[in-house]
Amino acid sequence: MTSELDTGRASRGDRARSRAYLREFGAAMAAYVVVLVAVTVWGGLHGHDPARFALAVLPAVPAAGVAWAVLRHVRRIDDYQRRILLEGIAVGFALAMLGSVTLGLLAAAGLVVPGAPWIVYGIGMVSWAIGSGVAARR
Amino acid sequence: MRNRLKELREARGLTQAALADRLDVSRQTVNALETGRYDPSLPLAFRLARVFEQPIEAIFEPDDDAAVPRQGR
Numbered sequence: 503m504t505s506e507l508d509t510g511r512a513s514r515g516d517r518a519r520s521r522a523y524l525r526e527f528g529a530a531m532a533a534y535v536v537v538l539v540a541v542t543v544w545g546g547l548h549g550h551d552p553a554r555f556a557l558a559v560l561p562a563v564p565a566a567g568v569a570w571a572v573l574r575h576v577r578r579i580d581d582y583q584r585r586i587l588l589e590g591i592a593v594g595f596a597l598a599m600l601g602s603v604t605l606g607l608l609a610a611a612g613l614v615v616p617g618a619p620w621i622v623y624g625i626g627m628v629s630w631a632i633g634s635g636v637a638a639r640r
Numbered sequence: 641m642r643n644r645l646k647e648l649r650e651a652r653g654l655t656q657a658a659l660a661d662r663l664d665v666s667r668q669t670v671n672a673l674e675t676g677r678y679d680p681s682l683p684l685a686f687r688l689a690r691v692f693e694q695p696i697e698a699i700f701e702p703d704d705d706a707a708v709p710r711q712g713r
Contacts, residue, residue, distance in 0.1 A: 511655070512667055513657035579666065585678075
């Protein structure tokens with residue numbers, strides 16, 4: 503039974519941690535989108551200049567910033583939240599690896615699935631989110 | 641592990657969020673502790689004992705199957 507004290511509202515610490523995460527994640531994500539759009543529009547990725555390869559991977563730099571923001575968040579949260587997050591990541595990693603192996607086996611048999619790396623990425627992210635949700639409700 | 645956290649918190653008129661701030665954890669964690677979904681780490685158990693001014697064993701009680709097994713010969 504819940505009492506009037508169980509409001510379900512986030513604590514001040516929760517809000518501060520969320521703000522810090524959103525600020526760092528949002529800044530890195532915004533930088534990623536800007537660089538991605540710039541490279542796609544002006545990068546000449548379909549040309550023949552060897553420099554296009556360097557430009558093509560340029561968005562990975564701000565994407566590393568996103569990973570850094572997630573790591574900082576993991577260090578900021580408490581043990582219980584970290585357990586939930588890491589259980590979700592374990593599910594995401596396992597399913598992404600399974601997807602990667604499956605696509606690799608298909609490619610070995612001659613069926614190359616277009617955009618396979620992005621499919622693996624999507625499997626990993628979606629299953630991470632679902633895995634974290636399930637872990638939080640157990 | 642069973643615990644008296646909800647009872648002790650409400651006796652002091654604290655919301656889960658207020659207790660979470662005193663313990664420097666999330667409200668979600670306080671909720672998980674109270675509902676028995678999460679057993680605290682030793683440092684967190686000591687912080688709880690300090691907040692409620694009670695020894696750890698007065699707050700937490702092990703489940704029957706978590707009792708120390710009798711030493712065999």
